[in-house]
Amino acid sequence: MPKFSANLGFLWPDRPVLDRIAAAADAGFKAVEFHWPFDVPAEALGDACRRRGLVLLGLNTSPGDLSKGDFGLGAVEGREADFEKALDQAVGYARVAGLSSLHVMAGVPAGPRERARAVFVDNLRKAVRKAPDLTLLLEPINQRDKPGYFYSTIEEAASLIEEIGAPNLRIMFDVYHVGVSQGDVLKRLERFLPMIGHIQIAAVPSRAEPDEGEIAYGAVLAEIDRLGYAGWVGCEYKPRAGTDEGLAWVKTLNVSL
Numbered sequence: 225m226p227k228f229s230a231n232l233g234f235l236w237p238d239r240p241v242l243d244r245i246a247a248a249a250d251a252g253f254k255a256v257e258f259h260w261p262f263d264v265p266a267e268a269l270g271d272a273c274r275r276r277g278l279v280l281l282g283l284n285t286s287p288g289d290l291s292k293g294d295f296g297l298g299a300v301e302g303r304e305a306d307f308e309k310a311l312d313q314a315v316g317y318a319r320v321a322g323l324s325s326l327h328v329m330a331g332v333p334a335g336p337r338e339r340a341r342a343v344f345v346d347n348l349r350k351a352v353r354k355a356p357d358l359t360l361l362l363e364p365i366n367q368r369d370k371p372g373y374f375y376s377t378i379e380e381a382a383s384l385i386e387e388i389g390a391p392n393l394r395i396m397f398d399v400y401h402v403g404v405s406q407g408d409v410l411k412r413l414e415r416f417l418p419m420i421g422h423i424q425i426a427a428v429p430s431r432a433e434p435d436e437g438e439i440a441y442g443a444v445l446a447e448i449d450r451l452g453y454a455g456w457v458g459c460e461y462k463p464r465a466g467t468d469e470g471l472a473w474v475k476t477l478n479v480s481l
């Protein structure tokens with residue numbers, strides 16, 4: 225059975241981050257992951273997780289200025305210095321907190337696609353040199369949620385990984401984004417398994433608990449098992465109402481936290 229991690233960027237959204245950690249442990253999760261927990265000191269976040277026996281997984285590089293449309297800086301020409309600052313911040317935070325992975329966000333580039341890709345490749349080469357001790361994750365994000373985002377297909381993430389050739393650069397396979405952008409989820413899981421560093425789940429199209437919509441999560445979780453995936457599956461969904469009540473999906477899908 226897959227092992228589930230609580231994504232505390234989305235779960236228990238009405239509580240401060242440290243309280244979300246406690247709520248995840250109380251609910252039975254054994255691991256946690258974050259989006260941008262930078263307002264909480266890294267030592268405090270790490271200690272809170274360790275006190276509750278939680279495995280610390282990942283966080284994201286800073287999105288930049290969300291109010292100006294930024295959603296990551298990795299593939300944005302002219303923002304290389306800002307990217308490096310965001311990278312250093314996230315790497316430093318991960319090391320102090322004891323987190324093991326980092327989603328290197330690509331962003332919404334303005335210029336030609338080939339330039340954006342070249343910038344992203346350079347920035348990723350820098351990132352793998354700076355953080356050989358962390359898993360660096362590449363996550364394609366769907367165009368409905370983030371129009372203009374640099375990439376939306378698993379194939380594009382895989383081609384970057386092949387070109388850069390660093391063992392710690394891996395795919396973040398978010399089943400929600402793959403479902404919205406591409407489909408053929410089970411075949412893509414199988415094909416890209418050797419490159420996958422982390423999996424995330426949410427219903428399509430609602431991004432709510434994985435017990436509704438067009439993705440049959442019973443089948444997806446069974447396939448993840450059959451393939452022998454040894455990593456964690458991040459519960460990165462937006463609860464329909466209360467997060468604790470929403471965890472009824474665990475029983476419905478006949479799994480456990």
Ligand SMILES: O=C(O)[C@@H](O)C(=O)CO
Binds near residue numbers: 327398401424460
């Ligand atoms: O899928 C997502 O949106 C996240 O995994 C992410 O890292 C950006 O918020």
Ligand SMILES: [Mg+2]
Binds near residue numbers: 363398424460
């Ligand atoms: Mg995701």
